[in-house]
Amino acid sequence: MREINDLPECDAVAVHEGVTSLAREGVPAPDTLLMLSEFFKIFGDPTRLSILFALDRVPMCVCDIAATLGMTRSAVSHQLKVLRTAQLVSYRREGKNVIYSPSDDHVRDIIEKALEHISE
Amino acid sequence: MREINDLPECDAVAVHEGVTSLAREGVPAPDTLLMLSEFFKIFGDPTRLSILFALDRVPMCVCDIAATLGMTRSAVSHQLKVLRTAQLVSYRREGKNVIYSPSDDHVRDIIEKALEHISE
């Protein structure tokens, strides 16, 4: 006799009974999952990472960031918008320049943990 | 007189002298940056995250994962390949099934740190 957790796609009754419902408990709500993935997506680009690394050393204007990384001001500005929206950088205007600086300390931790992982 | 760190795009001599070279020291090598971003990219997808969450509760075959998350076996298999390549899951064959399980403990830490961040 088939149980509640049986599903048409997989007749795994004998092998993994009741497993799916148990697993489902471990999976966060869809919107949490989405926020989480959006968060990680931001770190999934070398340019944005290098901006964060650079700013972690010294706060800089867009122009200096561009010069540091060898890219156009426009490209940097676009990426800074992403980082701003995610509240990973703060900024203040100083005359003609806008100075950006890192705004979160979690970030360093997360990146360091990741560096630990890839160095294996 | 212009300094070494001056760049044609940004005449910021008077404002942020020598900043760029200082910032550059904080930026890892391009290939490190690339590996790091590739690593984060993997977590940048809700599907892959949910697979990792589910497997963290209980090891499962592809079929059960698909049933748990309400997606096709093919889609799951494709994503598992990504997770396998990044060595974030291990697997063993059991008869007709292939049982997947998480293979790294760093992962839990990183995800939890990220969850801390987004709950603010």
Next chain:
DNA sequence: CATACAGTTGAACGGTTGTTCACTTGTTGA
């Protein structure tokens, strides 16, 4: 006020990515 420069922004492009579909591989049991 006009010029110069810092920064932002929207459209467009090329490349990437996740899912679907159809097919293949591999394993078990009749």
Next chain:
DNA sequence: TCAACAAGTGAACAACCGTTCAACTGTATG
């Protein structure tokens, strides 16, 4: 050995993403 089912795979498609280009805004200085 053949049928049935789990899993993996390649091509194709649509959606997404990062950069470039060409504007535009905003601020300081002559």
